[in-house]
Amino acid sequence: MGGLQITHNARPSTFEVEAVNERGETVPTPIAGEHPLTLYLDKRELVTLMTLGAAPEHLALGYLRNQRLVGSIDELAAVQVDWETGSVAVTSHSLAVGGVPIWDDAGRGETLAARLERRTVTTGCGQGTVFGDLMDEIDRVALPAAARLSEEVLYTVMDRVRRHESIYKVAGAVHGCALCSNAGDSRGEILRFVEDVGRHNAVDAIAGWMWLESVAGADKIFYTTGRLTSEMVIKCAQMGIPFLLSRSGLTQMGYEIARRVGITMVGRCQGRHYLLFTGGERFVRQPVSALA
Amino acid sequence: MGGLQITHNARPSTFEVEAVNERGETVPTPIAGEHPLTLYLDKRELVTLMTLGAAPEHLALGYLRNQRLVGSIDELAAVQVDWETGSVAVTSHSLAVGGVPIWDDAGRGETLAARLERRTVTTGCGQGTVFGDLMDEIDRVALPAAARLSEEVLYTVMDRVRRHESIYKVAGAVHGCALCSNAGDSRGEILRFVEDVGRHNAVDAIAGWMWLESVAGADKIFYTTGRLTSEMVIKCAQMGIPFLLSRSGLTQMGYEIARRVGITMVGRCQGRHYLLFTGGERFVRQPVSALA
Numbered sequence: 001m002g003g004l005q006i007t008h009n010a011r012p013s014t015f016e017v018e019a020v021n022e023r024g025e026t027v028p029t030p031i032a033g034e035h036p037l038t039l040y041l042d043k044r045e046l047v048t049l050m051t052l053g054a055a056p057e058h059l060a061l062g063y064l065r066n067q068r069l070v071g072s073i074d075e076l077a078a079v080q081v082d083w084e085t086g087s088v089a090v091t092s093h094s095l096a097v098g099g100v101p102i103w104d105d106a107g108r109g110e111t112l113a114a115r116l117e118r119r120t121v122t123t124g125c126g127q128g129t130v131f132g133d134l135m136d137e138i139d140r141v142a143l144p145a146a147a148r149l150s151e152e153v154l155y156t157v158m159d160r161v162r163r164h165e166s167i168y169k170v171a172g173a174v175h176g177c178a179l180c181s182n183a184g185d186s187r188g189e190i191l192r193f194v195e196d197v198g199r200h201n202a203v204d205a206i207a208g209w210m211w212l213e214s215v216a217g218a219d220k221i222f223y224t225t226g227r228l229t230s231e232m233v234i235k236c237a238q239m240g241i242p243f244l245l246s247r248s249g250l251t252q253m254g255y256e257i258a259r260r261v262g263i264t265m266v267g268r269c270q271g272r273h274y275l276l277f278t279g280g281e282r283f284v285r286q287p288v289s290a291l292a
Numbered sequence: 293m294g295g296l297q298i299t300h301n302a303r304p305s306t307f308e309v310e311a312v313n314e315r316g317e318t319v320p321t322p323i324a325g326e327h328p329l330t331l332y333l334d335k336r337e338l339v340t341l342m343t344l345g346a347a348p349e350h351l352a353l354g355y356l357r358n359q360r361l362v363g364s365i366d367e368l369a370a371v372q373v374d375w376e377t378g379s380v381a382v383t384s385h386s387l388a389v390g391g392v393p394i395w396d397d398a399g400r401g402e403t404l405a406a407r408l409e410r411r412t413v414t415t416g417c418g419q420g421t422v423f424g425d426l427m428d429e430i431d432r433v434a435l436p437a438a439a440r441l442s443e444e445v446l447y448t449v450m451d452r453v454r455r456h457e458s459i460y461k462v463a464g465a466v467h468g469c470a471l472c473s474n475a476g477d478s479r480g481e482i483l484r485f486v487e488d489v490g491r492h493n494a495v496d497a498i499a500g501w502m503w504l505e506s507v508a509g510a511d512k513i514f515y516t517t518g519r520l521t522s523e524m525v526i527k528c529a530q531m532g533i534p535f536l537l538s539r540s541g542l543t544q545m546g547y548e549i550a551r552r553v554g555i556t557m558v559g560r561c562q563g564r565h566y567l568l569f570t571g572g573e574r575f576v577r578q579p580v581s582a583l584a
């Protein structure tokens with residue numbers, strides 16, 4: 001198949017505008033970039049994403065992956081971001097559009113044209129992502145039962161995320177996601193950190209990077225600044241990551257899907273506080289004696 | 293045409309689950325509801341929205357309105373929410389599906405079928421809302437130039453929102469929007485307050501209520517806990533509201549569209565602080581002498 005040709009066209013993430021504060025002073029204020037990026041797969045227009053533009057190629061890949069529009073990274077020949085036209089063109093080897101079936105993990109084949117047609121009526125999210133198919137998939141996900149997350153590593157992740165350089169600290173108005181190691185000496189270290197104006201874009205960009213680099217999820221931890229809604233849990237499970245952490249709270253469907261898929265989900269991670277909601281069998285608290 | 297038949301099937305907004313905190317204690321924790329709600333227009337499936345379910349009828353109406361899928365509220369005969377099937381059925385008088393053109397404010401006609409077809413390829417957002425058409429529309433919006441927002445009323449709105457009973461205070465994981473008066477003795481009062489798991493749902497539900505009740509936007513103020521992204525600004529402008537306030541920050545496109553449409557946008561409203569970003573000509577600061 002040959003290697004995937006890929007551009008690296010990140011955009012500057014912040015821009016400065018002038019605002020007037022409550023004292024009547026004009027203050028230069030950094031704001032987060034937001035750009036429409038139209039995704040084409042073999043010249044077929046799929047979607048326009050509003051993005052910070054920090055990882056546009058990975059975002060496009062993660063979108064195709066998480067929407068299950070492309071079955072394997074090997075099917076792709078090129079990912080080319082062009083900000084002059086606000087587009088990312090993804091080219092496949094097979095020119096799969098309309099004709100060649102996409103095979104999912106369960107061995108079900110469907111043409112892209114058929115899948116896109118179905119997508120028309122299922123496009124949802126709080127409002128945004130294809131939903132119906134994802135729930136089908138959830139029941140086939142098997143997250144590693146033997147994986148463990150210690151409280152110590154949880155705190156390490158929280159510390160590293162807090163200290164990480166971020167657009168959020170400068171300009172706000174973005175959500176961040178971090179993929180962290182849960183293996184060997186690097187436990188708790190941040191492997192990828194992506195911010196975007198939408199929660200889903202940030203997680204898609206990490207999923208795209210993992211897909212591109214063949215990174216497995218079993219020995220990883222996923223952290224998001226955003227809320228733990230149904231889709232965040234589904235995407236984490238799709239990536240095969242058993243641990244999902246958030247600074248924020250969760251919704252009922254996030255909770256129910258987390259239980260159903262057996263993910264270990266920890267919310268309200270702030271300071272030295274957290275709430276373990278699901279999958280407690282994988283979580284190892286510090287023994288009380290060690291705290292004395 | 294006769295009156296619109298409408299259900300009032302709000303769902304309970306919070307549910308209690310058990311979580312384990314950092315001290316190993318099991319704590320009952322309220323979490324926000326999140327339910328799929330599939331929207332049908334004349335039996336045609338349009339979209340599945342993930343919603344808190346606090347104002348499902350208004351959400352459905354606001355979605356149809358803000359996506360410009362129905363031209364006038366008078367075209368509609370019924371809005372019926374049924375949680376057993378997770379559906380909201382909207383019925384029109386004209387059985388417009390596919391056949392009858394929808395006329396927009398500029399007098400352009402298009403059938404629903406054609407509009408839905410185009411929607412397939414333009415569905416975006418950070419990821420979610422139809423975008424292309426909205427930008428076309430923005431240039432036809434004329435917000436009232438003579439409207440004024442005083443700093444005093446700004447602070448009143450901030451105080452009322454802060455003191456308002458909310459799901460957010462109980463369970464987090466939701467965004468809130470408030471429609472406030474900017475007229476007469478009720479200046480600064482909250483007229484509608486809607487929370488939802490998605491920012492867009494909350495604003496759509498308020499738009500739906502305004503549409504249903506023929507409430508004009510010119511003498512109103514819109515407050516959101518969410519970020520001021522492009523779509524938030526567009527939706528506020530679509531509602532004809534000249535003032536947009538947020539506790540959060542803004543994005544570059546939110547800023548650019550706010551300038552283009554001439555909306556008065558104030559971000560970072562917290563405590564006695566704010567940042568006035570655009571439309572300063574409508575904003576009246578307290579004279580310095582009055583502060584002494």
